[in-house]
Amino acid sequence: MKYKAQIFLFIALAASLGVSLCAGNIDDYFLDILLNVGINVTLAVSLNLVNGHTGQFSLGHAGFMAVGAYGASIVTLQLGDHLLQIFGGGSIATALTFLIALLVGGGCAALSGWMVGMPSLRLKGDYLAIVTLGFNEIIRVVLTNTSGDGPFGGALGLKGIASYTNFFWVFGVAAVTIYVVSTMVNSTYGRGFLAVRDDEIAAEAMGVNTVRYKVIAFVLGAFFAGLAGGLYAHFRSTISPEGFNFLKSVDVVVMVILGGMGSTPGVIAAAILLTVLNEWLRDFEQYRMIVFALILIVMMIVRPQGLLPASLFQRKKKESA
Amino acid sequence: MSAKLELDNVTIQFGGLKAVGDLSFTINPGELIGLIGPNGAGKTTVFNLITGVYVPTAGRISFNGISLPGHKPHQITRIGISRTFQNIRLFPSLSVFDNVRSAFIMHLPHGIAHALVRGRAFHDEERELESDVLDLLDIFGLKDAQHTSCNALSYGDQRRLEIVRALATKPKLLLLDEPAAGMNPTEKEELMKLIRFIKGKFNIAIMLVEHDMKVVMGICERIVVLNYGEKIAEGTPQEVQKNPDVIAAYLGADHEVVGGAAA
Amino acid sequence: MTLTISYQLFLEQFVQQLLNGLFLGSIYALIALGYTMVYGVLRFINFAHGDVFMLGAFSGLYLNKWLAPMLTTLPWPASVALVLVLSMIICGALGIIIEFLAYRPLRDKPKLNVLITAIGVSLFIEYTCQLIFGATQQPFPVLIPKSNIAGIGGLTVTNVQVIVLVTAFALMLGLRFIVMGTRLGLAMRALSLNPTASSLMGVNNGVVISFTFGLGSALAAAGGILYASLYPSIEPFMGITPGLKAFVAAVLGGIGNIPGAALGGLIIGVVETLVAGYSQSLGVPSGYKEGVAFVILILILIFKPSGLLGKVEREKV
Numbered sequence: 001m002k003y004k005a006q007i008f009l010f011i012a013l014a015a016s017l018g019v020s021l022c023a024g025n026i027d028d029y030f031l032d033i034l035l036n037v038g039i040n041v042t043l044a045v046s047l048n049l050v051n052g053h054t055g056q057f058s059l060g061h062a063g064f065m066a067v068g069a070y071g072a073s074i075v076t077l078q079l080g081d082h083l084l085q086i087f088g089g090g091s092i093a094t095a096l097t098f099l100i101a102l103l104v105g106g107g108c109a110a111l112s113g114w115m116v117g118m119p120s121l122r123l124k125g126d127y128l129a130i131v132t133l134g135f136n137e138i139i140r141v142v143l144t145n146t147s148g149d150g151p152f153g154g155a156l157g158l159k160g161i162a163s164y165t166n167f168f169w170v171f172g173v174a175a176v177t178i179y180v181v182s183t184m185v186n187s188t189y190g191r192g193f194l195a196v197r198d199d200e201i202a203a204e205a206m207g208v209n210t211v212r213y214k215v216i217a218f219v220l221g222a223f224f225a226g227l228a229g230g231l232y233a234h235f236r237s238t239i240s241p242e243g244f245n246f247l248k249s250v251d252v253v254v255m256v257i258l259g260g261m262g263s264t265p266g267v268i269a270a271a272i273l274l275t276v277l278n279e280w281l282r283d284f285e286q287y288r289m290i291v292f293a294l295i296l297i298v299m300m301i302v303r304p305q306g307l308l309p310a311s312l313f314q315r316k317k318k319e320s321a
Numbered sequence: 322m323s324a325k326l327e328l329d330n331v332t333i334q335f336g337g338l339k340a341v342g343d344l345s346f347t348i349n350p351g352e353l354i355g356l357i358g359p360n361g362a363g364k365t366t367v368f369n370l371i372t373g374v375y376v377p378t379a380g381r382i383s384f385n386g387i388s389l390p391g392h393k394p395h396q397i398t399r400i401g402i403s404r405t406f407q408n409i410r411l412f413p414s415l416s417v418f419d420n421v422r423s424a425f426i427m428h429l430p431h432g433i434a435h436a437l438v439r440g441r442a443f444h445d446e447e448r449e450l451e452s453d454v455l456d457l458l459d460i461f462g463l464k465d466a467q468h469t470s471c472n473a474l475s476y477g478d479q480r481r482l483e484i485v486r487a488l489a490t491k492p493k494l495l496l497l498d499e500p501a502a503g504m505n506p507t508e509k510e511e512l513m514k515l516i517r518f519i520k521g522k523f524n525i526a527i528m529l530v531e532h533d534m535k536v537v538m539g540i541c542e543r544i545v546v547l548n549y550g551e552k553i554a555e556g557t558p559q560e561v562q563k564n565p566d567v568i569a570a571y572l573g574a575d576h577e578v579v580g581g582a583a584a
Numbered sequence: 585m586t587l588t589i590s591y592q593l594f595l596e597q598f599v600q601q602l603l604n605g606l607f608l609g610s611i612y613a614l615i616a617l618g619y620t621m622v623y624g625v626l627r628f629i630n631f632a633h634g635d636v637f638m639l640g641a642f643s644g645l646y647l648n649k650w651l652a653p654m655l656t657t658l659p660w661p662a663s664v665a666l667v668l669v670l671s672m673i674i675c676g677a678l679g680i681i682i683e684f685l686a687y688r689p690l691r692d693k694p695k696l697n698v699l700i701t702a703i704g705v706s707l708f709i710e711y712t713c714q715l716i717f718g719a720t721q722q723p724f725p726v727l728i729p730k731s732n733i734a735g736i737g738g739l740t741v742t743n744v745q746v747i748v749l750v751t752a753f754a755l756m757l758g759l760r761f762i763v764m765g766t767r768l769g770l771a772m773r774a775l776s777l778n779p780t781a782s783s784l785m786g787v788n789n790g791v792v793i794s795f796t797f798g799l800g801s802a803l804a805a806a807g808g809i810l811y812a813s814l815y816p817s818i819e820p821f822m823g824i825t826p827g828l829k830a831f832v833a834a835v836l837g838g839i840g841n842i843p844g845a846a847l848g849g850l851i852i853g854v855v856e857t858l859v860a861g862y863s864q865s866l867g868v869p870s871g872y873k874e875g876v877a878f879v880i881l882i883l884i885l886i887f888k889p890s891g892l893l894g895k896v897e898r899e900k901v
Contacts, residue, residue, distance in 0.1 A: 002444055003439070005439055057696055057699065059703075119882060119885065119886045120885075122885075122889065123885060125695050125699065126628060126629040126695065127889075129629075130629065130828075130831060130832075130835075130881065131881065131882060131885060133828070134828075134832075134881050134882060135878070135882075137828070137874070137875065137878055138878050138879065141871065141872060141874045141875040142872070142875065145869040145871040183436055183437055184433060184436050184437060187436035187443070187447065188422055188426060188429060188447060189426060189429055189431075189432065189435070189436045190436060191415070191419055191422055191426060192426050194412065194414065194415055194419070195415070195423040195426075197414070198412035198414055198415065199410050199411075199412055199413075201374070201394075201406075201410060202406065202410035202411070203395075203412075203423070204394035204395045204398070205372060205394055205398060205403070205404055205406075205410075205487075206395075206398060206426070206427070206486065206487075206489075206490060207395050207398035207399050207426065207427030207490050208395055208423065208427070209393075209395045210395070211393075216433065246824075247707075250703060250707065253700070257700060262414075286711070286714065286715050289707055289710075289711040290707075290708060290711045290712060290715070292707065293704045293706075293707035293708035293711065294704070294708060295704075296700055296701065296704030297686055297701050297704040297705060300693075300697045300700050300701040300704070301686075301689045301690065301701070304693065304694075310414075311414075
């Protein structure tokens with residue numbers, strides 16, 4: 001079907017809105033897990049664009065998430081009242097205010113994605129991983145050392161962020177992320193990402209501007225991570241620099257690896273699986289990261305292509321075509 | 322406009338090593354030229370200089386009147402020079418179809434937004450492009466293999482696919498880096514036929530680096546011989562074969578080139 | 585007159601910071617050597633290296649506890665040497681085991697897979713240690729009775745600092761001897777230049793790789809004990825930050841280059857200490873020193889990716 005992608009997006013958005021309107025009937029604990037799932041899906045699918053499709057191993061996704069979370073929170077904390085007044089109050093005004101906050105957060109994250117992406121273009125593999133990790137650390141260090149009563153709140157972070165995040169926003173953003181990443185990759189234009197991943201020199205020789213592709217991947221990946229950060233901040237109401245450390249980045253990397261690098265359905269499934277697993281292991285917090293670490297090691301030795309690798313879906317599509 | 326490639330006193334130095342020195346030659350539109358020389362003579366370096374992988378230390382390279390140094394490899398491909406690699410560089414995770422499709426990216430009139438909006442124009446464009454890819458695969462007998470992973474192809478087919486992919490960029494000059502390497506005699510015969518066919522069908526200039534003298538002497542109209550990065554001879558296959566400098570470079574003694582250097 | 589005094593004060597402060605940086609930097613250098621050696625033979629970053637450093641500190645703590653009856657009968661230099669050497673042996677063995685279990689199965693796999701495994705190994709060690717040793721800070725025993733050495737002018741230098749510096753340099757010289765003067769060292773160098781050729785020339789690559797891991801891990805363990813002697817409070821995650829900084833040091837010196845790693849370590853230590861020392865007078869929180877190494881990393885990768893002493897590697901087309 002020709003407009004399959006648009007129909008998916010429309011249905012997903014409508015369904016999110018529908019569920020959101022009757023979210024009062026959902027058990028609080030269950031809703032909490034659902035929102036976590038949605039935010040993690042956004043994070044994993046956007047990181048997959050960078051790490052999976054484009055083959056640029058980034059270890060700094062939590063850094064972009066932090067930029068988005070702080071950007072969006074500062075907008076609602078500092079300007080929220082003004083914006084609500086301008087838009088005239090009511091739920092539409094809240095929605096517009098939140099939308100602006102999210103976009104500002106995403107925009108700041110995209111800008112930092114561009115800033116990290118540009119110098120990193122010459123780097124590959126391990127070097128890129130370390131530089132992105134370094135970026136993650138720099139963000140954390142800078143935020144921690146800001147003044148406690150300034151807009152960034154220092155080491156304690158920000159409190160009292162309005163709880164604007166609901167089912168619609170979380171799953172709406174997740175749906176848009178999935179739409180953008182999959183439509184982009186599944187086009188002739190998008191083959192460029194895979195070409196860059198497979199062989200940069202050959203890609204250049206085929207007229208593919210590898211620099212542009214890598215920058216697009218970094219900027220878009222960071223943008224969606226920023227949106228996820230904004231959603232997270234307005235979901236938890238408090239954020240601190242420690243919440244966006246290297247381990248948070250590793251969480252997202254584990255989702256991408258477990259699902260299968262370059263496989264959007266696989267990565268979505270892994271994000272759901274690991275978020276739920278996280279909940280189950282809540283009482284065994286001290287074992288959780290040991291399990292995650294073992295997943296990484298065992299996957300690399302036994303099944304490096306992930307549980308649901310991209311090739312699985314390619315073949316299926318061809319048979320049905 | 323003539324799509325003529327001109328190298329004028331091109332030199333490149335890596336540290337203290339002069340890989341190519343004062344090299345000048347011309348490729349005229351529609352010409353089939355061979356670039357030969359002993360191992361390490363700088364043949365692949367010449368390709369890398371033309372395609373923008375390296376920037377010359379001195380000298381001029383121009384194509385179609387455009388000065389090439391300073392352009393990125395992808396820009397040079399857009400200017401109209403395409404290449405294959407000595408060690409095959411296909412996109413291993415992509416299918417045969419997608420390998421060729423990736424070379425069409427540069428012809429796309431629209432960018433990323435187009436792919437995101439997915440309107441009617443996008444679908445029309447993709448369909449048209451698909452039939453172009455399939456036509457090209459069909460010409461080279463790879464249409465039936467379009468869905469297979471390019472790794473699953475035979476060695477000869479992989480070499481062929483790499484040539485098809487390079488042609489998909491619609492070049493005016495095609496550079497082939499050791500296209501016959503690793504092929505058996507039958508495959509080499511087919512390759513010679515294929516190169517002649519491409520030249521006729523697409524009306525482009527071709528330069529090939531090749532060690533197999535039978536292939537080079539069999540199809541090239543003109544040959545440039547390199548040794549230690551410098552041109553030691555240029556001329557028709559017959560002229561080059563008789564050139565004493567060439568014979569000395571290859572064998573260091575008075576043997577006939579064709580018989581001995583093919584190995 | 586006042587100008588001369590303040591100038592002298594400034595100079596004293598500066599030299600003091602420089603010395604402090606040198607002590608810290610010598611430890612970074614020890615850790616950086618492990619990164620560089622492993623990179624030299626296997627071309628990958630052993631993410632878990634910082635955790636071996638942490639294990640070194642913990643084995644020092646426990647050895648000191650278990651061997652207490654014997655250690656008390658020895659003069660302190662002998663007991664320090666004993667704890668140091670035993671920890672180095674334990675961690676060297678652990679390094680060999682880690683390589684054998686986690687990295688060896690991936691020998692011919694893409695480098696990215698090995699990197700991901702290394703991250704996994706690192707997390708596994710950290711959280712397993714948290715389970716065993718607990719998450720809280722533990723005091724590190726006083727191995728060296730502390731005393732101030734009266735320096736020139738107003739400088740304060742403790743004997744611990746001097747011992748750290750001397751030990752670190754002695755170990756680096758020892759490493760240099762092993763790499764440049766022994767058959768195994770020759771095999772290591774051959775392997776790092778061309779693995780295929782070295783195995784054709786009769787080098788048992790597996791053994792050499794194990795040896796390299798063992799050697800690097802032993803140096804990291806020594807670094808852990810020296811670090812804990814300077815900052816006597818240890819916990820399972822203490823290896824992350826020094827590990828990352830030491831990695832930056834290795835890149836700064838030119839990864840794969842042994843003297844480069846030592847030089848890089850010293851530079852990072854000094855720069856970081858200077859930033860911390862002078863940030864207050866500039867009105868900046870001293871916490872920013874934690875970010876210094878990464879800023880250096882990004883700058884070096886932009887302007888001189890091969891590092892100070894490294895060679896340029898070109899991808900063959």
